[in-house]
Amino acid sequence: xxxxxxxxxxxxxxxxxxxxxxxxxxxxxxxxxxxxxxxxxxxxxxxxxxxxxxxxxxxxxxxxxxxxxxxxxxxxxxxxxxxxxxxxxxxxxxxxxxxxxxxxxxxxxxxxxxxxxxxxxxxxxxxxxxxxxxxxxxxxxxxxxxxxxxxxxxxxxxxxxxxxxxxxxx
Numbered sequence: 797x798x799x800x801x802x803x804x805x806x807x808x809x810x811x812x813x814x815x816x817x818x819x820x821x822x823x824x825x826x827x828x829x830x831x832x833x834x835x836x837x838x839x840x841x842x843x844x845x846x847x848x849x850x851x852x853x854x855x856x857x858x859x860x861x862x863x864x865x866x867x868x869x870x871x872x873x874x875x876x877x878x879x880x881x882x883x884x885x886x887x888x889x890x891x892x893x894x895x896x897x898x899x900x901x902x903x904x905x906x907x908x909x910x911x912x913x914x915x916x917x918x919x920x921x922x923x924x925x926x927x928x929x930x931x932x933x934x935x936x937x938x939x940x941x942x943x944x945x946x947x948x949x950x951x952x953x954x955x956x957x958x959x960x961x962x963x964x965x966x
Contacts, residue, residue, distance in 0.1 A: 806831055808833040809833070812834065812835075815834045831849075837849075868893065871895075878907075879907070890916060892908060892916060893919055901953075915942050915944055917942050928959050929958040941961060941963070948963070
């Protein structure tokens with residue numbers, strides 16, 4: 797027999813003592829896989845101990861969609877590890893400035909999608925010391941990359957502190 801439910805209510809305890817008291821005689825002992833809310837934290841029993849389930853992500857993922865009429869600069873943040881930027885500018889060629897790679901997290905990934913009908917230039921922000929590593933154009937580092945309508949650029953932060961660039965067609 798099957799049943800349908802739109803919600804599940806977990807047992808909610810004020811602290812470890814209250815939780816532990818609930819899983820002693822005359823109640824059944826905790827079993828592996830039991831889930832409770834303890835002092836506002838989600839916890840699971842492994843069969844030998846209770847451990848918290850991490851409810852906050854360890855990295856950030858930001859999606860930005862924008863239209864601009866002049867040059868724009870991507871945000872920089874040491875906590876930022878994944879950013880998708882979608883260009884929707886409808887006329888004229890524009891530049892998107894990429895901040896210094898050292899201002900991003902250790903495994904940063906930037907995805908720039910050109911959803912416009914014009915070219916989009918990716919350039920270094922003034923003062924940024926890294927070039928883009930893009931083997932497709934000249935086999936070495938370049939300061940500017942152009943992506944056309946319907947293309948996207950994937951910039952990956954490398955251990956050598958360069959943006960490794962892959963340009964793809966949508």
